[in-house]
Amino acid sequence: xxxxxxxxxxxxxxxxxxxxxxxxxxxxxxxxxxxxxxxxxxxxxxxxxxxxxxxxxxxxxxxxxxxxxxxxxxxxxxxxxxxxxxxxxxxxxxxxxxxxxxxxxxxxxxxxxxxxxxxxxxxxxxxxxxxxxxxxxxxxxxxxxxxxxxxxxxxxxxx
Amino acid sequence: xxxxxxxxxxxxxxxxxxxxxxxxxxxxxxxxxxxxxxxxxxxxxxxxxxxxxxxxxxxxxxxxxxxxxxxxxxxxxxxxxxxxxxxxxxxxxxxxxxxxxxxxxxxxxxxxxxxxxxxxxxxxxxxxxxxxxxxxxxxxxxxxxxxxxxxxxxxxxxxxxxxxxxxxxxxxxxxxxxxxxxxxxxxxxxxxxxxxxxxxxxxxxxxxxxxxxxxxxxxxxxxxxxxxxxxxxxxxxxxxxxxxxxxxxxxxxxxxxxxxxxxxxxxxxxxxxxxxxxxxxxxxxxxxxxxxxxxxxxxxxxxxxxxxxxxxxxxxxxxxxxxxxxxxxxxxxxxxxxxxxxxxxxxxxxxxxxxxxxxxxxxxxxxxxxxxxxxxxxxxxxxxxxxxxxxxxxxxxxxxxxxxxxxxxxxxxxxxxx
Numbered sequence: 001x002x003x004x005x006x007x008x009x010x011x012x013x014x015x016x017x018x019x020x021x022x023x024x025x026x027x028x029x030x031x032x033x034x035x036x037x038x039x040x041x042x043x044x045x046x047x048x049x050x051x052x053x054x055x056x057x058x059x060x061x062x063x064x065x066x067x068x069x070x071x072x073x074x075x076x077x078x079x080x081x082x083x084x085x086x087x088x089x090x091x092x093x094x095x096x097x098x099x100x101x102x103x104x105x106x107x108x109x110x111x112x113x114x115x116x117x118x119x120x121x122x123x124x125x126x127x128x129x130x131x132x133x134x135x136x137x138x139x140x141x142x143x144x145x146x147x148x149x150x151x152x153x154x155x156x157x158x159x
Numbered sequence: 160x161x162x163x164x165x166x167x168x169x170x171x172x173x174x175x176x177x178x179x180x181x182x183x184x185x186x187x188x189x190x191x192x193x194x195x196x197x198x199x200x201x202x203x204x205x206x207x208x209x210x211x212x213x214x215x216x217x218x219x220x221x222x223x224x225x226x227x228x229x230x231x232x233x234x235x236x237x238x239x240x241x242x243x244x245x246x247x248x249x250x251x252x253x254x255x256x257x258x259x260x261x262x263x264x265x266x267x268x269x270x271x272x273x274x275x276x277x278x279x280x281x282x283x284x285x286x287x288x289x290x291x292x293x294x295x296x297x298x299x300x301x302x303x304x305x306x307x308x309x310x311x312x313x314x315x316x317x318x319x320x321x322x323x324x325x326x327x328x329x330x331x332x333x334x335x336x337x338x339x340x341x342x343x344x345x346x347x348x349x350x351x352x353x354x355x356x357x358x359x360x361x362x363x364x365x366x367x368x369x370x371x372x373x374x375x376x377x378x379x380x381x382x383x384x385x386x387x388x389x390x391x392x393x394x395x396x397x398x399x400x401x402x403x404x405x406x407x408x409x410x411x412x413x414x415x416x417x418x419x420x421x422x423x424x425x426x427x428x429x430x431x432x433x434x435x436x437x438x439x440x441x442x443x444x445x446x447x448x449x450x451x452x453x454x455x456x457x458x459x460x461x462x463x464x465x466x467x468x469x470x471x472x473x474x475x476x477x478x479x480x481x482x483x484x485x486x487x488x489x490x491x492x493x494x495x496x497x498x499x500x501x502x503x504x505x506x507x508x509x510x511x512x513x514x515x516x517x518x519x520x521x522x523x524x525x526x527x528x529x530x531x532x533x534x535x536x537x538x539x540x541x542x543x544x545x546x547x548x549x550x551x552x553x554x555x556x557x558x559x560x561x562x563x564x565x566x567x568x569x570x571x572x573x574x575x576x577x
Binding site for chain 1: 183196197199200203204207208209225226231233234237279280281282284296297298299300301303304307308312346347350351380382435522523524528541543544545546548550
């Protein structure tokens with residue numbers, strides 16, 4: 001199945017990704033039922049495995065709750081591509097092996113429902129509906145390595 | 160080469176003479192804090208990794224503050240899990256449901272010390288920078304790495320400096336100043352940076368006020384916010400400090416990516432409007448907006464000084480009919496002192512509800528949840544959509560004086576008018 005883009009704006013905060021009232025839950029699938037609920041109540045029920053979030057500036061600002069990237073991942077989101085990220089979310093996503101790519105101009109280059117292909121290694125973000133290709137900033141080697149092996153815990157086990 | 164405070168602390172903690180922004184270092188952690196929301200995730204990760212022992216139980220602090228006392232079976236189960244972990248790992252610095260909010264408890268118990276490198280599984284960990292340490296928020300998996308190895312990688316941040324000059328006028332406080340700054344630089348204006356608050360104006364800002372400013376540093380994206388230690392720092396730490404410490408100061412020719420100067424003697428009360436922390440305006444521009452709830456609580460503004468400021472406004476008067484006011488002292492120490500001084504009775508007589516210490520209404524998962532269409536003025540740090548309950552509620556952020564004045568009038572009110 002082709003991955004679809006879900007487009008969100010600037011400053012999508014962690015309360016929008018997973019609201020405070022759900023933070024007592026530890027089960028990722030339970031969290032996934034409420035992911036992005038505040039930003040788009042349809043998202044959790046309609047998102048499909050492999051879909052990609054495209055966002056504006058400062059994605060994931062706010063709290064350090066790791067349940068934000070955890071819920072996105074559990075819902076099937078395969079990558080988040082944004083103009084920029086807030087730093088704690090960025091680290092948390094990498095630690096959970098959820099690819100987070102920074103790409104200038106990507107926000108205007110997509111609309112929700114566009115077909116998308118993300119190549120994490122090369123940093124190419126391809127809008128298959130329009131044919132446009134966006135280049136993401138490459139991740140530092142050891143961050144790519146954490147994502148490649150499946151997250152920080154697995155990375156630590158190997159060491 | 161000359162270094163900033165952040166650079167010096169990260170250099171020391173990573174065993175280097177010198178570090179420069181952009182460089183990635185592995186640094187030894189001095190204090191690691193977790194609480195009842197992220198703590199269970201840390202324990203889960205710790206078990207998943209197959210780890211047996213934490214690296215150093217004396218450097219770990221656990222505080223229950225988000226769901227206190229437990230308000231659901233899930234919350235109670237999380238508490239049980241974390242209590243057992245603290246006992247199994249012999250973590251003596253464990254503060255159960257009665258002690259208060261982590262960011263107030265750690266300074267009170269003397270864990271926030273100049274020169275230290277501190278991490279916490281909470282974005283408002285930046286608060287401890289008020290004591291001249293480098294303190295930053297991390298997620299639960301990073302904390303698993305810290306619990307196991309005592310170390311974490313950091314990208315050395317660029318530093319920015321905010322020079323504060325002059326003395327804040329009456330009824331205008333540190334909250335108004337930090338709101339003004341966030342409004343100016345924006346919600347991502349200082350992303351990845353370490354921000355130093357310096358200048359002669361900081362001398363007039365109490366440790367409580369400095370904590371308020373550093374607390375909200377993360378609302379402009381900062382990785383850390385740091386105030387150079389002075390005699391006020393020393394005074395606060397006397398009798399509290401857990402161990403020896405050495406203040407760290409920036410070198411004369413340290414490099415700052417950005418510098419701002421604020422002359423504060425004419426600063427007006429500020430308010431952040433829904434749903435953005437950086438949509439900041441003078442209270443004068445939004446006064447008259449009707450409110451349903453007032454929240455005087457959170458790690459930002461529920462310390463003794465804040466309660467005193469609000470009580471001055473409310474003394475001998477009553478909260479406006481139809482308005483609910485929640486007062487949640489940030490810690491047991493503060494609660495007791497406010498009780499002793501008769502401050503809590505001022506609030507109770509005014510018609511406010513007084514809850515036991517904790518995060519309470521700030522994160523919309525415990526008490527004081529807002530319904531659709533309701534409006535709250537809050538002394539806390541975030542007004543994100545849905546933060547305190549319904550996504551259709553609106554939250555305004557302001558100082559303790561402004562929220563108290565607004566409680567009196569039932570609408571957003573400039574505290575200089577009451």
